[in-house]
Amino acid sequence: MLKDTGQSEGDAVEAQTLILLSGVGKIFSTEEVETHALSNIHLEIKEGEYVAVAGPSGCGKSTLLAILGLLDSPTAGSYVLNGNPVTKLSQAERARVRNREIGFVFQSFNLIGDLTVFENVELPLTYWNMKAAERKQKVLAALEKVGMAHRGKHLPSQLSGGQQQRVAVARAVVGQPLILLADEPTGNLDSANGETVMELLRDLHRGGTTVCMVTHDPRYALYADRTIHLFDGRIVEESAEEKSRSSWEVA
């Protein structure tokens, strides 16, 4: 499902459009206040890309990511995910697409406290029609990828923040989603653990995973191919991260 496209230097491989937002808006209505969290967002993300979303607090970054991840619906515009219009899906269909196609990593890890590391990573697969042995193999491979295979029997509370986030990344990618969405994945980590998680996302991207990440930190945006800058719910600028390649080289 995840093809190695869009990453080759210099050659123009035509990558597929994975995400297409057209005129997307989001208004939150509460009592007498209406918040225009997003306005007229046009965004295309191609397979294999790594896109960063930046902007000041309250500008709509999490709202955008929640819409991309089908955790929330836009109040205007359309969203086509991998060729399928998803704006008008029922709740159940959205949940199914989300489970199959989207991997989410949050700032606060969001692991389930009374499940082991192994069980947390296995969770998304339990909704699939998959044999236990195959699930096990996928979970172990995902834990291996994030360097946490030796902690399968631990509970989240027995891990450091950085380790918990690595487990959360394993859970997000275990089902080989079309896209990995990360909302401030380093926000609760010190800089050393933050770097580790960023390197992990970079490695997944190099392996073909499409990534869209919200970050406040310009250093981390440099890992991405390009950055979308939001202000007051609008895209105000897009910049290509020319330096990302050199940051790979020093790593």
Ligand SMILES: Nc1ncnc2c1ncn2[C@@H]1O[C@H](COP(=O)(O)OP(=O)(O)OP(=O)(O)O)[C@@H](O)[C@H]1O
């Ligand atoms: N459920 C909600 N109900 C009402 N307003 C909301 C809701 N969620 C977000 N908002 C408003 O929408 C705007 C965008 O919020 P959002 O969480 O997307 O910002 P953000 O860019 O992620 O900020 P931060 O960097 O602080 O996480 C804010 O003004 C916020 O108050």
Ligand SMILES: [Mg+2]
């Ligand atoms: Mg946010």
